[in-house]
Amino acid sequence: xxGRFRWAAMFPDEVWxxxxxFLTSDxxxxxxxxxxxxxxxxxxxxxxxxxxxxxxxxxxxxxxxLFPEVRAAVIKGKPxxxxxxxxxxxxxxxxxxxxxxxxxxxxxxxELRFKRMVVSDDCLDLIARxxxxxxxxxLVSCDGFSTSGLAAIAANCRHLRELNLRESEVEETCxxxxxxxxxxxxxxxxxxxxxxxxxxxxxxxxxxxxxxxNIMTLRLNHSVPLERLVGLLQRAPQLMDLGTGKFSARxxxxxxxxxxxxxxxxxxxxxxxxxxxxxxxxxxxxYSICEGLTSLNLNYATVQNPELVKIISRCKNLRRLLVMDLxxxxxxxxxxxxxxxxxxxxxxxxxxYDAAEPVSLTEHGLVAVSAGCPMLHxxxxxxxxxxxxxxxxxxxxxxxxxxxxxCIIEPHTxxxxxxxxxxxxxxxxxxxxxxxxxxxxxxxxxDLVFKSIGASANYLEMLSIAFAGDGDMGLxxxxxxxxxxxKLEIRDCPFGDKPLLQNASKLETMRSLWMSSCSVTLxxxxxxxxxxxxxxxxxxxxxxxxxxxxxxxxxxVEKLYIYRTIAGPRTDTPQCVWTV
Amino acid sequence: xxPPLEHDCNVLTERICSATAAGDGILNLKETELRLGxxxxxxxxxxDKVGLTLELLPPKSFFTGAKRGFADALDAGxxxxxxxxxxxxxxxxxxxxxxxxSPKREGASGGKTTVLGxxxxxxxxxxxxxxxxxxxxxxxxxxxxxxxxxKAQVVGWPPIRxxxxxxxxxxxxxxxxxxxxxxxxxxxxxxxMDGAPYLRKVDLITYSDYKELxxxxxxxxxxxxxxxxxxxxxxxxxxxxxxxLLDLLNGSEYVLTYEDKDGDWMLVGDxxxxxxxxxxxxxxxxxxxxxxxxxxxxxxxxxxxx
Numbered sequence: 001x002x003g004r005f006r007w008a009a010m011f012p013d014e015v016w017x018x019x020x021x022f023l024t025s026d027x028x029x030x031x032x033x034x035x036x037x038x039x040x041x042x043x044x045x046x047x048x049x050x051x052x053x054x055x056x057x058x059x060x061x062x063x064x065x066l067f068p069e070v071r072a073a074v075i076k077g078k079p080x081x082x083x084x085x086x087x088x089x090x091x092x093x094x095x096x097x098x099x100x101x102x103x104x105x106x107x108x109x110x111e112l113r114f115k116r117m118v119v120s121d122d123c124l125d126l127i128a129r130x131x132x133x134x135x136x137x138x139l140v141s142c143d144g145f146s147t148s149g150l151a152a153i154a155a156n157c158r159h160l161r162e163l164n165l166r167e168s169e170v171e172e173t174c175x176x177x178x179x180x181x182x183x184x185x186x187x188x189x190x191x192x193x194x195x196x197x198x199x200x201x202x203x204x205x206x207x208x209x210x211x212x213x214n215i216m217t218l219r220l221n222h223s224v225p226l227e228r229l230v231g232l233l234q235r236a237p238q239l240m241d242l243g244t245g246k247f248s249a250r251x252x253x254x255x256x257x258x259x260x261x262x263x264x265x266x267x268x269x270x271x272x273x274x275x276x277x278x279x280x281x282x283x284x285x286x287y288s289i290c291e292g293l294t295s296l297n298l299n300y301a302t303v304q305n306p307e308l309v310k311i312i313s314r315c316k317n318l319r320r321l322l323v324m325d326l327x328x329x330x331x332x333x334x335x336x337x338x339x340x341x342x343x344x345x346x347x348x349x350x351x352x353y354d355a356a357e358p359v360s361l362t363e364h365g366l367v368a369v370s371a372g373c374p375m376l377h378x379x380x381x382x383x384x385x386x387x388x389x390x391x392x393x394x395x396x397x398x399x400x401x402x403x404x405x406x407c408i409i410e411p412h413t414x415x416x417x418x419x420x421x422x423x424x425x426x427x428x429x430x431x432x433x434x435x436x437x438x439x440x441x442x443x444x445x446x447d448l449v450f451k452s453i454g455a456s457a458n459y460l461e462m463l464s465i466a467f468a469g470d471g472d473m474g475l476x477x478x479x480x481x482x483x484x485x486x487k488l489e490i491r492d493c494p495f496g497d498k499p500l501l502q503n504a505s506k507l508e509t510m511r512s513l514w515m516s517s518c519s520v521t522l523x524x525x526x527x528x529x530x531x532x533x534x535x536x537x538x539x540x541x542x543x544x545x546x547x548x549x550x551x552x553x554x555x556x557v558e559k560l561y562i563y564r565t566i567a568g569p570r571t572d573t574p575q576c577v578w579t580v
Numbered sequence: 581x582x583p584p585l586e587h588d589c590n591v592l593t594e595r596i597c598s599a600t601a602a603g604d605g606i607l608n609l610k611e612t613e614l615r616l617g618x619x620x621x622x623x624x625x626x627x628d629k630v631g632l633t634l635e636l637l638p639p640k641s642f643f644t645g646a647k648r649g650f651a652d653a654l655d656a657g658x659x660x661x662x663x664x665x666x667x668x669x670x671x672x673x674x675x676x677x678x679x680x681x682s683p684k685r686e687g688a689s690g691g692k693t694t695v696l697g698x699x700x701x702x703x704x705x706x707x708x709x710x711x712x713x714x715x716x717x718x719x720x721x722x723x724x725x726x727x728x729x730x731k732a733q734v735v736g737w738p739p740i741r742x743x744x745x746x747x748x749x750x751x752x753x754x755x756x757x758x759x760x761x762x763x764x765x766x767x768x769x770x771x772x773m774d775g776a777p778y779l780r781k782v783d784l785i786t787y788s789d790y791k792e793l794x795x796x797x798x799x800x801x802x803x804x805x806x807x808x809x810x811x812x813x814x815x816x817x818x819x820x821x822x823x824x825l826l827d828l829l830n831g832s833e834y835v836l837t838y839e840d841k842d843g844d845w846m847l848v849g850d851x852x853x854x855x856x857x858x859x860x861x862x863x864x865x866x867x868x869x870x871x872x873x874x875x876x877x878x879x880x881x882x883x884x885x886x
Contacts, residue, residue, distance in 0.1 A: 084784075088780075
């Protein structure tokens, strides 16, 4: 720092630390850290929150040493396509190395959030014993642990505020793990156990909820019956976020009125989810609080259009709606007229494999919502047919889209009216929606759409491609454009070696690239790995052909995962994964 | 789970006897009907109707012990479409067949053979990607050749979280008639093997019988020297003599078991396939010695069910 700012250079470190404490976003702190060496040192030594998008991009011990004052960490593991079983289950993403390093170097850690990682009971045990002030444990889409590990957390984390197990796979080895929260424990604010498959002792849960007067989020699993839900709601009328258990019972008018008044009593309820096995008799019990809801998740509620519409049309303040395609086009028209504040819509398929009784959800529903909901910016939509015209209309109606994920269930589906590919439709989306951050493509697509995306999608960060494109040019357009691309995942596309090799340096600007069932050869991977030492080029071949090191250059690669890293090749690859 | 020790070891070996007596060397996993016959009675070897894929593979014991290259299987039956054109080894490959479609329904095989048969001629190293090249270029033809009634199931497509799939599979939409078909089209169960350091997962819906399942599991765990019952005549059509097999296996025996909805561990193969996939929650390849005593329990359960 020179010239006019010499006075600033004389500030002691503590002043800058204090200044930096007002930078809330990671991006801003990253930017500050690049200004000069001093700022770099001060910023990193005072950083309290760290986000590691790929657990293998940096060695845990290094991360812990560089940022000694961290209180909150977010670590993500497996590639996104692991959600769809495309990644071998032994691929990696184990949390041990991280937890061990953190236990050593971050004794004051308060918040730990893992996503798509394999977390063992030993890890949970270590977490429970190592951090005296531990407050938040969030395990999203994780697996590898059991309720015994949770029992350790419950028993030892005296100040725990949040325990979130969203969509994780949990072994049920310890039946009454909730009883391990000791009697004096009262700090719980959020509990999400919706993913648990087994029985949860409702009485123990009730006692826990009773003494945790600050509980705001409670998401139950399907085993909690309606009768017990009433008791829980009566003990926690301050709830803001509720995930019900099973939402049906035998017809019982008394139960209904008790349920209804318990729900009415929760005056702060803003978010509703759960609704496992919903029974028509009891759904009306939620009508009274619909007006206050900002988030409604009915994506497991297998009820038909009329019932869905009755609930949703009462939700005038809804910002976020997750629903199954049972809502049909007519239901979405109702959404478009009732939910004027809607920002996010996700429509899931009720029967994605068997089109024997197709549901009447088409492009019309999507268009209706795009027209009626001016604040809509995030869409996930599963359907069976689409037209370019519909996509053009959506693009015109909603230039404020930031996330557009369209999944037409049958691969290579054409515009059913014109029989053309859907290039023009998706091109219109990227050209009109200048702030688009996330895009998922589907339907029949040629290289033309990639040309548009490469040229127009300047803020695109994540792109998912499946069964699309004509050849290498498609991938080349993407890699040579899309300035802000971070994550690219591709499956079953005719993309080969050339675009990868031509755009090798682009890969270092991205977090990761996944390609499966494409036309990449081992030789290209070898070349890439040689040219780019700061990339890990992982080849996954599950057909057991023998060691990949011995295979010739023209050996086709089944699955490829490339990510930038400063940690070098990882040491925990299973047999089917080879770092080239 | 500790099997009652008083049960005779012979019960287990007798079961396996009857299996191998059926002549295919497999732990009779492909038997799909409960018989009222005495243990040890022969049951005729049946052709798999959906055998468009399996016929090409030389019948082998459930656990071969020898790491059989996928390419061998291809050489045996390059004309058949089935498994020939896909990458092997993953839990999906048995039913995945080519890059895109799984041979789940009758009528699907004929058309597919011609289209992708040429693709199958290559070594098993063919990338599935190239198949999709073919299909992208000729998607219409392929769609037409493949029987339109057949519902093709692609691995990991549509992109629905397996968590969601499993949840929906256990809470099916009420308005659909189940009729023995799984409304949500998949059923993932974990497969563990004693001694193996990792778990795998398989989607039971993608198999149509025990044989497909066993072959797939064999591929998945073939990295380990796993054995087969050592005491029977094992008609090995692939040239491995019994003694050689025993050498390889170090005398170890493994059997495939499953945990059913009631939490009991049963031997795989006792019940009709449909009943099995309805009740199977997880699979475990366990040492034969641990599995003693499962057989009588399994038979009893079946009797109770009937």
